[in-house]
Amino acid sequence: MAIKIKIPRSESGGSKGGRRLSRDPVVRAAFAIFLIGAMALAVSFSYFYIKYDRIILARFRSPVFSNAAKIYALPRTVRDGERIDAKEIADFLRQAGYSDGAHDKDGSSPLGSFHLVKDAIEIAPGPESYHSPEPAHIEIEDGQVSRIISKGNDLSAYELEPQLVTSLFDAEQRSKRQLVKYNDIPKVMVNAVLAIEDRRFFEHSGVNFIRMMEAAWVDLVKQRHEQGGSTITMQVSRGFFLTPEKTIRRKLTEMLIAEELEQKFTKQQIFEFYANWVNLGQRGSFAISGFGEASRAYFNKDLKDITLPEAALLAGIIQGPSRLSPYRHPKQAEERRNLVLDAMVETHAITRDEAEKAKATPLKLAPPNVEASDAPYFVDLVRDQLINKFNEHDLNDQSYRIYTTLDPDLQRAAAQAVETGIKLVDEQVKKLRSKRVKVGKKIETQVTPGPQAQVALVALDPHTGAVLALVGGRDYGWSQLNHALAKRPTGSIFKPFVYAAAMNTAIDGSQNVITPASTVTDAPTSFAYGDQIYEPRNYKEEYHGEVTLRYALAMSLNNATVKVAEEVGYDKVADLAKSAGVSSVKATPAMALGSYEATPLDMAGAYTSFANNGERISPIMVNSVRNARGDVIANYQTDHRQVLDPRISYVMTNMMEGVINNGLGYTAVRLRGFTQPAAGKTGSSHDGWFAGYTTNLLCIVWVGYDDYSDLRLSGAMTAAPIWTEFMKKAATLPQYSDMRDFAQPTGVVDVQLDKATNRLATPSCPDDYVSAFVAGTEPRETCDQQHGLSGFFSRIFGAHEKVLPPPNAAANAQNDQDQNAEGQKKNGFFGKLAGIFKDDKSSPPPKPPANTQPAPQ
Numbered sequence: 109m110a111i112k113i114k115i116p117r118s119e120s121g122g123s124k125g126g127r128r129l130s131r132d133p134v135v136r137a138a139f140a141i142f143l144i145g146a147m148a149l150a151v152s153f154s155y156f157y158i159k160y161d162r163i164i165l166a167r168f169r170s171p172v173f174s175n176a177a178k179i180y181a182l183p184r185t186v187r188d189g190e191r192i193d194a195k196e197i198a199d200f201l202r203q204a205g206y207s208d209g210a211h212d213k214d215g216s217s218p219l220g221s222f223h224l225v226k227d228a229i230e231i232a233p234g235p236e237s238y239h240s241p242e243p244a245h246i247e248i249e250d251g252q253v254s255r256i257i258s259k260g261n262d263l264s265a266y267e268l269e270p271q272l273v274t275s276l277f278d279a280e281q282r283s284k285r286q287l288v289k290y291n292d293i294p295k296v297m298v299n300a301v302l303a304i305e306d307r308r309f310f311e312h313s314g315v316n317f318i319r320m321m322e323a324a325w326v327d328l329v330k331q332r333h334e335q336g337g338s339t340i341t342m343q344v345s346r347g348f349f350l351t352p353e354k355t356i357r358r359k360l361t362e363m364l365i366a367e368e369l370e371q372k373f374t375k376q377q378i379f380e381f382y383a384n385w386v387n388l389g390q391r392g393s394f395a396i397s398g399f400g401e402a403s404r405a406y407f408n409k410d411l412k413d414i415t416l417p418e419a420a421l422l423a424g425i426i427q428g429p430s431r432l433s434p435y436r437h438p439k440q441a442e443e444r445r446n447l448v449l450d451a452m453v454e455t456h457a458i459t460r461d462e463a464e465k466a467k468a469t470p471l472k473l474a475p476p477n478v479e480a481s482d483a484p485y486f487v488d489l490v491r492d493q494l495i496n497k498f499n500e501h502d503l504n505d506q507s508y509r510i511y512t513t514l515d516p517d518l519q520r521a522a523a524q525a526v527e528t529g530i531k532l533v534d535e536q537v538k539k540l541r542s543k544r545v546k547v548g549k550k551i552e553t554q555v556t557p558g559p560q561a562q563v564a565l566v567a568l569d570p571h572t573g574a575v576l577a578l579v580g581g582r583d584y585g586w587s588q589l590n591h592a593l594a595k596r597p598t599g600s601i602f603k604p605f606v607y608a609a610a611m612n613t614a615i616d617g618s619q620n621v622i623t624p625a626s627t628v629t630d631a632p633t634s635f636a637y638g639d640q641i642y643e644p645r646n647y648k649e650e651y652h653g654e655v656t657l658r659y660a661l662a663m664s665l666n667n668a669t670v671k672v673a674e675e676v677g678y679d680k681v682a683d684l685a686k687s688a689g690v691s692s693v694k695a696t697p698a699m700a701l702g703s704y705e706a707t708p709l710d711m712a713g714a715y716t717s718f719a720n721n722g723e724r725i726s727p728i729m730v731n732s733v734r735n736a737r738g739d740v741i742a743n744y745q746t747d748h749r750q751v752l753d754p755r756i757s758y759v760m761t762n763m764m765e766g767v768i769n770n771g772l773g774y775t776a777v778r779l780r781g782f783t784q785p786a787a788g789k790t791g792s793s794h795d796g797w798f799a800g801y802t803t804n805l806l807c808i809v810w811v812g813y814d815d816y817s818d819l820r821l822s823g824a825m826t827a828a829p830i831w832t833e834f835m836k837k838a839a840t841l842p843q844y845s846d847m848r849d850f851a852q853p854t855g856v857v858d859v860q861l862d863k864a865t866n867r868l869a870t871p872s873c874p875d876d877y878v879s880a881f882v883a884g885t886e887p888r889e890t891c892d893q894q895h896g897l898s899g900f901f902s903r904i905f906g907a908h909e910k911v912l913p914p915p916n917a918a919a920n921a922q923n924d925q926d927q928n929a930e931g932q933k934k935n936g937f938f939g940k941l942a943g944i945f946k947d948d949k950s951s952p953p954p955k956p957p958a959n960t961q962p963a964p965q
Contacts, residue, residue: 164368167348173287173384176275177494177508179487182515182574182731183238183267186246190253190842194229197246197268198222201231203410204269219269231268236738238270238511270511274404274482276491276504284391286400288411290380296416297399298379299457300423304448306340307455310375314341314366340382341366347385388422389429392478392585396429406434408474408481416458417466420448435476442471478584480523483514485580485590490729497742498733507736513574513729518844521837522565522577529830530582533561533811536821559813561826564591565834566712566727570719570806573728573746575712589814595705596812598690599823600664601791601799602702604718604760605688606673607661609681611756614882622676623885624658624763625866630668635697637678642697644670656866658763658879662771664790666701673700687751688714688724702793711799712808718760718787719801721853722752754853755882761787761850762880768800776828782836784847788828794818796826802847805838807831857883862891 184200186192202208207216209223209232220234220241231244244266247255256263275284302309308316316339338346345365350358369378387395388402396405402422403411414422424444425432434441449463458466474481490512494503502508541556560582567577580590610622630652635642644666652665660668673681678695685693690711692704706714709727717724726747733741752760764787767773772790776798788800795812796819809827812819819826838844852858858880862873866887869876873891881887 161368163349164365164372168372172381173285175287175505175507176285177503177510178275179273179490179514180238180270180509180511181273182513182576183270185265185267185843186253186256187265187842188253188256188263191251192248192253192842193251194224194227194246194248197229197231198224200268200271202413204271205410206231206269231266233269238509238732238734238738239267271516272404273512273514273516274487275401276487276510283395283397284401284405285384285397286404286411287384288380288398288400290376290383292412293380293383293399294412294414294419296457297383297411297414297419297422299452299455300416300419300448301340301379301383301426303451303455303457304423305343305426309340309379312339314368314370315339315363338362339366341369341378344378344381344385345369348381386426387429388425389433390585392482392484394484404474406473415469416462417445417449417469418472420452420466421445421471424448434471434473438471445471475520477523477527479526479579480520481516483516483519483578484584484588485592486512486514486519486575486578486729488580488588488590489578489593493730494733508741509734509736509738510730511732511734513569513576513731514578515576515843517841518567518577518838521841522567522579522834525830525834525837526563526565526579526582528833529809529826530561530563530811532829533563533821533826536825537561537819540820559815559817561811561819562587562589562591562814563830564594564708564810565807565830566592566708567805567807567834567838568712568716568727569804570716570801571725571804573713573716573725574731575709575727575729576805578709578729591810592708594810595692595707596795596810597704597793598702598706598711599791599793599795599797600702601711601789601797601808601823602685602690602693602704603661603664603669603700603791604764604789605685605690605714606669606676606681606700607657607763608718608752608756608760609676609684610657610672611759611882612680612684612752613676614885615753615756620675621885622657622672623881624759624879625656625861625881625887627654627656628660628668628671628675629653630655630660630665630671633667633671635670635674637697642670644697644701658766661763661789662766664772670697670700673697684751685714687749688717689726690714702791708808708810711797712806715799715801715806715808717751718757718764719806720757721754722750722757724749724751755855758850758853758856759880759882764788764800765850772824773798773800773828776824777832780829780832780836782832782839784835784839785849786835786847787850788831790823790828792819792822792824796821796823796828798823798827798831800831800835802835803850804847805835805844807834809834852880855883856880857886859886861887865891867891867893 186197198208201220201222205217205219207221209216209221209230216232216234218234218236220237221232223230223232227249228245228247231246233239233241233243235241242258244263245257246253246266247257256266258266275286306316308319319339342362345362346358349365350362373381384398384400386398388398389396389405391405396402399422400411402425403409403414403418406422407414407418421434421441421444424441424447425434427444431437432441432444446467449458449466452458453460453463478484490510494500494510498508503510537558538555541558542553543556544551545554546552563579563582565577565579566575568575578592580592581587610626611624612618613620613622630646632643632645632649632651635644646666651667652659652663655663655665655668657668657672659665660672674697678697678699682693682695682699685699690704690706692706693699694704696703698704713724713727728744728746730744732743735741765785767790768777768786768788773788776790777786777788777800784802786800786802788798791797791799794816795810797811798809800807809831811821811823811826811830839847858878860869860876860878861867862869863875863877864873867873868887868890870890870892
């Protein structure tokens with residue numbers, strides 16, 4: 109019996125099963141969606157990859173960062189006999205960019221090199237030095253320069269390489285950076301950044317997925333954002349190409365760009381991008397970009413000289429430049445620095461002992477006063493001057509070197525004097541605005557709100573015109589308005605030009621010769637000019653009668669000064685002032701009291717006419733512009749113009765010495781401790797002024813409000829203390845300490861005059877003083893003669909004339925002057941012109957004893 113068994117075909121069965129599966133609409137739809145999604149993802153990835161590839165190529169095809177022109181200071185001069193040691197000179201040269209021939213193994217700097225030897229230092233400028241490559245051998249003995257030799261010749265002085273002040277800023281972003289190469293970044297800086305920001309930087313491919321997951325887990329557990337998962341490469345991609353918004357799309361884009369950057373650049377290149385880009389805070393109104401700029405901003409040193417605790421501080425600031433600012437939040441900054449040091453121990457970059465030693469180091473920061481180190485108002489002026497001649501893009505792109513007249517030591521002194529002095533002004537302003545009022549049963553002090561006083565200080569070399577220091581405001585971060593260029597009524601610092609025009613009569617052939625001992629009546633007077641009447645008044649309506657011109661200038665008497673201008677001729681005074689650089693003046697009675705405007709920089713230039721033997725020198729801020737190789741592009745020279753005869757300028761200097769020694773400047777200058785020979789003039793309008801100079805330094809200070817409201821304080825109370833503080837600091841610097849007596853030119857004689865009669869002193873009149881005269885114009889009659897000449901200006905020998913008060917009288921007069929009151933009444937056009945401004949508000953000195961005269965010296 110046959111049995112038939114039917115065996116199913118597996119192939120056909122499988123085929124049918126597969127056929128049934130493939131016919132399942134759900135599976136087919138899912139498969140289709142997968143394919144479409146994969147294709148869409150591939151297309152999308154390819155699109156964005158190509159898109160950002162092109163963006164990256166375009167961004168990095170040109171220089172990644174714009175170059176910047178560099179601003180250099182005035183060369184530091186070492187003089188024979190100066191107290192300085194070789195190490196100080198070496199530190200200065202190292203900071204200027206010179207290499208140490210004994211320790212720098214990477215080769216000498218193109219700027220130059222130095223080599224310390226026993227009791228001496230050898231200096232060799234390089235091919236890119238500011239100076240011609242003349243070497244020098246400076247010998248030191250007992251902490252003092254004993255000899256300077258160059259090419260076998262003895263020198264009395266030697267100029268060192270100028271130091272870098274700052275770089276020109278990005279005008280659009282107001283940021284500063286100093287570009288550095290990866291090989292120039294100290295290893296300690298690299299290690300500090302990697303320890304706290306990205307420990308696996310040299311291992312990952314742009315994205316550290318492990319760290320991202322750790323950060324996400326910590327954030328999830330602690331319910332707040334505590335850790336960041338971004339690598340250095342991701343930070344670069346975000347900073348260069350993306351906005352700071354926090355979205356998933358931006359994060360994915362950031363990761364994509366990071367991966368692309370890793371494919372196109374080496375790790376060293378990426379770190380270099382980061383080191384020059386990273387934001388490290390704010391200095392004044394400028395953003396600090398990169399480690400190079402931050403090292404100078406926070407420590408005032410080159411990045412290559414940075415120490416372990418300093419590197420850790422900078423690395424720590426990256427997380428929150430504002431929150432961790434060592435100036436505003438030193439405790440938080442120090443804690444963060446110590447955290448970085450611990451992280452460096454964990455990465456084996458340093459030992460635990462090194463970390464603990466670094467933690468024990470206090471924060472050693474550069475002075476927070478940006479005006480002291482960066483001189484921003486000065487740099488703004490330099491920039492404005494240069495872009496009038498050069499294309500700004502060319503200046504920066506070609507890394508020009510701008511060698512200026514700025515003296516960093518003097519700039520620091522100026523900034524400190526302004527910082528100290530403006531606080532005193534604020535205290536006086538607050539006192540003026542305070543009043544006690546009854547509130548309920550209590551008496552409270554209320555302060556009326558008002559504007560904040562502003563300030564400007566300009567210091568220059570009176571013999572070269574070099575602007576050595578300049579402060580244009582109380583806080584550059586708060587206001588970039590440069591008050592050194594603000595036109596303001598000059599007040600009584602203009603009066604010396606009136607008296608200089610009068611002294612000119614001694615040499616210009618005038619019939620009436622006027623001298624410091626000539627007299628003028630100080631009394632209420634109406635001055636007619638055209639169809640206008642001008643009636644100046646003295647403070648408290650107090651008048652001094654017959655006074656010498658020397659006395660009238662020292663005590664800043666308004667009526668007497670206008671009378672002098674009228675007698676000389678308003679046009680002559682105006683012409684003299686214009687030739688000195690005060691271009692706005694017009695030949696009117698109001699001109700004599702400084703009612704016309706000029707800037708502090710203008711007045712600094714004008715006063716060189718007195719301080720420089722009658723020769724006016726225009727202020728100059730740039731000496732030379734050179735390219736990156738040190739080749740000269742342009743050199744700058746100052747303008748010279750003879751404004752006064754040297755004899756007249758000396759007589760005026762002698763009269764202005766009386767202002768400081770015996771007049772309204774005595775309290776603010778001599779009683780505050782400045783003892784060197786000096787000449788100057790106080791000034792008040794709505795503002796406070798002081799102009800003064802020594803044999804080697806001229807300084808103008810202005811204090812006032814931006815809205816032109818009345819300061820209600822005299823120049824002797826506001827500007828003069830700042831001037832004094834600055835000059836005291838300057839006198840301690842070796843390059844300015846030699847403040848000598850003013851040199852008397854040929855054709856000038858010193859005459860001893862009796863204090864009581866203002867005639868030539870004799871043994872019978874031993875109480876005398878000395879005054880300078882142009883030879884041939886000095887008084888002829890003696891104190892024991894009983895008759896004299898008459899006439900408005902020729903009454904040189906009257907018994908009732910006032911000369912200068914003794915110092916204690918000047919101090920008392922100043923105290924009276926410090927009380928504010930309107931000192932003038934005006935009518936007509938000129939009255940309105942001058943009525944906006946109050947002058948020195950002079951008050952009389954105490955009455956002298958009977959039959960005596962106040963001492964002029």
